[in-house]
Amino acid sequence: MRVAPYLRDLRGDVWRDLVDEVCWSPDASLDQLAFSLLLVRLCGCLTCYTHSYRALRGCTLCATQTVRRFRGADSELLGLFQLSRTEVVAFEDSGQPLTDFFDHPIPGGKQ
Known part of the structure; x- marks a missing residue:
């Protein structure tokens, strides 16, 4: 969770508490995986590539x-x-391919 601590104070108390909870969770815990998935979707990481401005x-x-x-x-x-x-x-639980879960964009996230 290298990036998460930098995001802690960007919003209100609810967000701060969530980031704290995730940062204190064990490595690769359910909370850390879910937070990573949230950020990947919000930030549009799957469409980022080496020479892009974001990268x-x-x-x-x-x-x-x-x-x-x-x-x-x-x-x-x-x-x-x-x-x-x-x-x-x-x-x-299902063993579905992870790509199935990236087909649903988050409102407000980068496309």
Whole structure:
């Protein structure tokens, strides 16, 4: 969770508590996987490539900008995190290909 601590103070208390919870979770825990999935979707990491502007700026700056610019409330981010958490559990239980879970863009996320 290299980038997560930098995102802690970008929004309100709900977001800060979520980031704290995720950062203190064990490595590769359900919460960390779900938070990573949330950020991958919000930031559009799957469409980022080596020579793109986003890649040249780096993941920390990209994630910081994305979280700051998210137009929804912190409660929406928490809901999206819970949805990601549910999807990680479903993925672990079903053995479905991970790519199936990236076909559903998040409102407000980069396309």
